[in-house]
Amino acid sequence: MPPATTGQKYSGHIGSLSPQQAETLEKFRRELSDEGFYDKERHDDAYLLRFLRARRFDLAKAKKMFIDCEKWRKEFGVENLVKTFDYTEHNEVMKYYPRYYHKTDKEGRPIYVEEIGNIDIKALYKITTPERQIQNLVVEYEKLAAYRLPACSARHGKMIETSCTILDLKGVSLRSFSSVFGYVKQASAIGQNYYPERMGKFFIINAPMLFSSVWSLVKPMLDEVTAAKIVILGSKYEKVLLEYIDADSLPTKFGGRCNCVNGCHMSDAGPWNENEENVVVGIGKEIEMISNGMTVEKVVAQA
Numbered sequence: 455m456p457p458a459t460t461g462q463k464y465s466g467h468i469g470s471l472s473p474q475q476a477e478t479l480e481k482f483r484r485e486l487s488d489e490g491f492y493d494k495e496r497h498d499d500a501y502l503l504r505f506l507r508a509r510r511f512d513l514a515k516a517k518k519m520f521i522d523c524e525k526w527r528k529e530f531g532v533e534n535l536v537k538t539f540d541y542t543e544h545n546e547v548m549k550y551y552p553r554y555y556h557k558t559d560k561e562g563r564p565i566y567v568e569e570i571g572n573i574d575i576k577a578l579y580k581i582t583t584p585e586r587q588i589q590n591l592v593v594e595y596e597k598l599a600a601y602r603l604p605a606c607s608a609r610h611g612k613m614i615e616t617s618c619t620i621l622d623l624k625g626v627s628l629r630s631f632s633s634v635f636g637y638v639k640q641a642s643a644i645g646q647n648y649y650p651e652r653m654g655k656f657f658i659i660n661a662p663m664l665f666s667s668v669w670s671l672v673k674p675m676l677d678e679v680t681a682a683k684i685v686i687l688g689s690k691y692e693k694v695l696l697e698y699i700d701a702d703s704l705p706t707k708f709g710g711r712c713n714c715v716n717g718c719h720m721s722d723a724g725p726w727n728e729n730e731e732n733v734v735v736g737i738g739k740e741i742e743m744i745s746n747g748m749t750v751e752k753v754v755a756q757a
């Protein structure tokens with residue numbers, strides 16, 4: 455895939471490695487293997503390179519990150535969780551804390567929307583627990599790698615390794631934010647430490663003025679590549695979003711033209727949902743349509 459946004463000659467992705475980076479990759483694999491942390495099935499080159507890029511090809515640092523991640527996966531029981539997690543409260547949770555994948559951006563990356571401004575923590579924790587929310591987050595990261603990204607890659611004929619996030623802060627208040635701060639902190643730590651290099655683009659929309667001012671202070675402190683991926687927008691964000699996302703892929707509420715059956719937040723529409731073997735439609739109307747003999751392709755097309 456084309457490198458995200460680096461001005462460098464070698465992006466550190468497959469097909470764009472300097473001789474030195476390629477050598478570091480080999481060494482990384484060998485050392486992990488010698489120490490019993492390498493699993494041929496799970497750790498392909500793309501996987502290893504994400505950890506190397508996250509640590510700027512510093513072998514010692516990348517190794518520490520990788521091993522910490524392997525240990526965490528064991529402790530958290532990731533493999534087992536993926537097989538057994540039954541997110542029965544999904545539909546209810548979506549009322550109080552909508553977060554969902556929905557179609558792809560112009561680069562072919564899955565779009566992930568999180569409407570954190572709408573969060574109602576009191577109502578939310580009546581139907582679920584913080585622990586289960588974190589478990590769901592982990593399961594979603596695993597699904598992203600297991601079938602959303604591969605489906606996007608297949609659709610676009612190039613390797614897609616990252617997603618495009620829209621974080622909607624509409625309605626967020628200091629009080630609501632402080633109530634979810636613990637969760638947000640834990641969730642971002644999991645993302646950064648255990649699922650590195652998954653951020654392709656990150657739009658924060660409906661950001662309060664203060665937020666934008668703080669961002670302009672923080673931005674110069676971040677590394678260039680990361681900073682370039684993050685875009686902070688106020689209430690007039692539509693034009694910018696549409697530069698990156700086709701109107702047909704962007705929900706109407708964000709200035710696009712997509713209106714999925716039962717709402718874009720419930721459709722799980724995207725390339726990952728267009729082969730029958732990958733079906734995760736799991737909800738209301740679509741299930742009804744499928745059981746009435748319609749193919750998934752048709753359902754998605756109507757969505």
Ligand SMILES: [Zn+2]
Pocket residue numbers: 556704705712713714717718721723757
């Ligand atoms: Zn939609």
